[in-house]
Each structure stands twice: as structure tokens, then as C-alpha cells.
Amino acid sequence: MLGVGRRHRRRALIVGAAVGSAAANRRHGGGGGGGGGSDSSSSDDEKQSKQKHAAPPPAYQPTSAPPPPAGYAPAGYSAPPPQAPASHAPPAANPYAAPSANPYAYGAPAAAPPPVLTPADQKYAVIAARLRGTPGFVEDPAGRECFVPVGDVPSLLYLGAKCHDKSVNISAVITRPDTPLFLDFIVAGKPETEVLRHEAHGEARALAHGQLRAFQEIQLENLPYDTDFSIITLYAFDRKMLSQTNAGAVVSDHGWHGALGFKEAAKTLANIEVDHPEEEIYMAMPGGETMLVVDWDQGNVDIRLAVLAVPSTYTKAFDLFIKGKPVKKFSIMFNPPVAKAGGRLQIARLYELDDLPYGTGFNEIEIHTYEISNTRPYGVKGALHL
Incomplete structure (x- = not known):
């Protein structure tokens, strides 16, 4: 690599000298004689020596406006930013100071208070929690009412509980029209059992937001929560019209x-x-x-x-x-x-x-x-x- 580089450089110098010599001969009208060639060669050496030590030509400057008068900053000068007097300088920041409050920043909204559970809500939560694993379980939490299927025919007969603050209603529901069943509640040992009855002819009554349709419904109302529910029985009978x-x-x-x-x-x-x-x-x-x-x-x-x-x-x-x-x-x-x-x-x-x-x-x-x-x-x- 070093030898190759040197050969290229030498060749460039030789070529440059030849071109310079030929150009000098043309400027002085030199021909091809032997003696004349010597004088012109000497003269050319002196010129080349002067050109080598002469000052370089000035660099190219584009046309620009005349220099500013005395007392003004030269072109391209950028003044430093103004400095406040020492007496008005702001105090140095305290790295340990708490950050200042942003007057436009709003704090996070306060968390909503937990819902207040009424006695009916609490009673319903307990009853529904026990029943949620039952197949066919249906509930209406807002109405505090839930149902479970009973009997041998799927989705036909349901028992339900509806919670109030001081009492609970127990109901039985038939979900299909024209079902030949007769329902009744009996409270053992009680001299009087009153049963509320609903019967739909045509459009059924919707229960639990329409999850159930009641064509027949019987209900025991306002039973205290301390009732002995073991003495309450739902009876379902097959029925046949006699008259x-x-x-x-x-x-x-x-x-x-x-x-x-x-x-x-x-x-x-x-x-x-x-x-x-x-x-x-x-x-x-x-x-x-x-x-x-x-x-x-x-x-x-x-x-x-x-x-x-x-x-x-x-x-x-x-x-x-x-x-x-x-x-x-x-x-x-x-x-x-x-x-x-x-x-x-x-x-x-x-x-x-x-x-x-x-x-x-x-x-x-x-x-x-x-x-x-x-x-x-x-x-x-x-x-x-x-």
C-alpha cells in the first residue's frame, strides 16, 4: 500500500511540473532551442519562486451591506440577555421546599360512600347466597326476590321468597298456562292459614324482570323472620274438573x-x-x-x-x-x-x-x-x- 501510494504521488508531481513548464513556454513565446531554453528556464524558476512566497489571493466574499458605523455592534453579533440588578435577583430555589400548589388542579373526587343496606337487603343477601348454587335459581336483587324450581317437571313449579324489612313473603308459581295443578300452602298447627292467589287468563304476570311468567301464583304474606318455616308446606295436587x-x-x-x-x-x-x-x-x-x-x-x-x-x-x-x-x-x-x-x-x-x-x-x-x-x-x- 505504501509503495503504491508513493508511485501515484510522484507521477502527479511530474505531470504537474510538465504542465507548468509548458504553460510558461507559451506565455514567453519560448520555442524549442537549446540556449534559449536555458534562459527561459532560469526566468521561469524565479517567477515560480516569487509566486510561491507571494501572499495568497483574498478569499471570495459575497456582496454585502457596508459595515455599520462606529458604536454599533458588528453584523452577526448577538447581545447577551439583560441581567437584573443584583438587588432584584430572585432568591435561589430551595431544593427541600414543598412544591407550590396549582390553583387550577383539582383533587381526586372523594370515594362514594358504601351503600346503606336496609334490613330487607341484608336478609335477602343471606337467603340468596344460600340458594345461588341451586340449579334453575332465578333472582331479582333489586326487588329482593328469588326463586328455586321444585317438583319433577323442570321449570314448571317454583318456590320463592320476597324480603321486606320486618317480614318475608313465600310464594309458589306455575309458569305454564292451563296446567292442571292445584296449589295450596298449609301452616301446621295454625288455626287459620290465609293464602293470597293470583291467576292469569291470557297474558301472564312477569316476575324477576321477565325471567319467569306466572300463570298461577299463591303467596303467604308478611311472615316474621323468626317464623318456624319447618311447619310450612306447599301442596301440589293434580286436578280434574268436576263441575x-x-x-x-x-x-x-x-x-x-x-x-x-x-x-x-x-x-x-x-x-x-x-x-x-x-x-x-x-x-x-x-x-x-x-x-x-x-x-x-x-x-x-x-x-x-x-x-x-x-x-x-x-x-x-x-x-x-x-x-x-x-x-x-x-x-x-x-x-x-x-x-x-x-x-x-x-x-x-x-x-x-x-x-x-x-x-x-x-x-x-x-x-x-x-x-x-x-x-x-x-x-x-x-x-x-x-
Whole structure:
């Protein structure tokens, strides 16, 4: 590498000398003679020596404005930033000082307080926590209500609990229309069991935000939380229609025509039992097992079906409803039976239509008698873990 570099450099010097010599001969008109060549060579050496020691030509400067007058900064000068007098200089920052507060900075919002749980919320949380592992469990936390399926047919019959602050409602629900079942709650050892009943004809009642549809529903209301739930049993029976009639046909058999008050009915109607203190009239129905009751107490007219305490009614169930309309009703079971009409009647069960629409006629009220069989009991305490 070093030898090659030197050869290239020497060649460049030789070529440069030749070009310089030829150029000098052209400037002085030198020819090709021997003596003349010597003088011109000497003259050329002197010129080259002068050119070598002469000052270099000035560098190229672009055309620019004339220099500024005296007292002004030269072009391209940048003045240093102004300095405040020593007396006005800011104090040195304290590295240990706390950072100053930003007046526009907002603190993090305060955490929301925990929700206040009512006694009903607390009771529901306990009951629902026990039941959540049950297959088919359905709940409505906002309504504090939950359900579990019971029975052999999936998703047909449910037991439910709805929590209030001081009490709980226990319900049983049939979720399919026209199901030939009859339901009832019995509280063992209690002289009177009142059961609220709902029945839908057509559109079902939605429960748990529509997760269940109730075509039949029975309910025990306002049971204290310290109730002994082991004595409460749901009974499901297969039912078969035995007979049906309407209240209009029954009152006509006893001579009822037009609108009658209690006193008029007591004087006019035949084959009846009258309870004057309660302002109730009992009208016997065919078969001798039931009586239609009209009650004028407290200025309202209520319609009831009384089931007499006779052995033939033990395998029968009864129902009242308004044809083609959803109704609210309740039933009461008496154990032992209660005496009515001055002790002349012994009543074992009572069915009543509640909140009858104004203007409802006797002919709209249906009375059904069922034969019941295949009794299936379901303990409430075990099913709902109460």
C-alpha cells in the first residue's frame, strides 16, 4: 500500500511540473532551442519562486451591506440577555421546599360512600347466597326476590321468597298456562292459614324482570323472620274438573232478581242462612258441600265461596274467578272449622274475590269444583334454606 501510494504521488508531481513548464513556454513565446531554453528556464524558476512566497489571493466574499458605523455592534453579533440588578435577583430555589400548589388542579373526587343496606337487603343477601348454587335459581336483587324450581317437571313449579324489612313473603308459581295443578300452602298447627292467589287468563304476570311468567301464583304474606318455616308446606295436587257454574245461576235459584241490599235480600231470598251481625247471606249450592256468600259489611259487596266441613270435600278443591280477566283473590283454611251464621254452619275453607271491578255482574263470576289427587308436599324450609 505504501509503495503504491508513493508511485501515484510522484507521477502527479511530474505531470504537474510538465504542465507548468509548458504553460510558461507559451506565455514567453519560448520555442524549442537549446540556449534559449536555458534562459527561459532560469526566468521561469524565479517567477515560480516569487509566486510561491507571494501572499495568497483574498478569499471570495459575497456582496454585502457596508459595515455599520462606529458604536454599533458588528453584523452577526448577538447581545447577551439583560441581567437584573443584583438587588432584584430572585432568591435561589430551595431544593427541600414543598412544591407550590396549582390553583387550577383539582383533587381526586372523594370515594362514594358504601351503600346503606336496609334490613330487607341484608336478609335477602343471606337467603340468596344460600340458594345461588341451586340449579334453575332465578333472582331479582333489586326487588329482593328469588326463586328455586321444585317438583319433577323442570321449570314448571317454583318456590320463592320476597324480603321486606320486618317480614318475608313465600310464594309458589306455575309458569305454564292451563296446567292442571292445584296449589295450596298449609301452616301446621295454625288455626287459620290465609293464602293470597293470583291467576292469569291470557297474558301472564312477569316476575324477576321477565325471567319467569306466572300463570298461577299463591303467596303467604308478611311472615316474621323468626317464623318456624319447618311447619310450612306447599301442596301440589293434580286436578280434574268436576263441575262449573256461575254465581248468577246460584242467586237466581234463591229468587234474587235485580239489585238488592242486605235487608231486602234477607226478606226476599229463599233457602238461605243469614248472619245479621256480619250482614252476610249464605245460599246453598247443589251437592250440599258449598255455599255462595254475599257480604255487605262496611258498605262493600264481597263474593265468597264457603266450603262446608264435610268428609266429601277432603278430596276436592274449589275456585272462584272472573271469566277472561286477571283476578286477585285469597283463600282461608280453618283448622278446626269455624262456626258461622250463629253456629248453624261449620266452615272449613273460604275462597274470596278481592277488589272486584265496579259493575261486575253475578253472571261473570265462575265457580269451579275439582277432584284432586296425587298429593305432593314440598317443605318450604328445606327448599328455600330458611
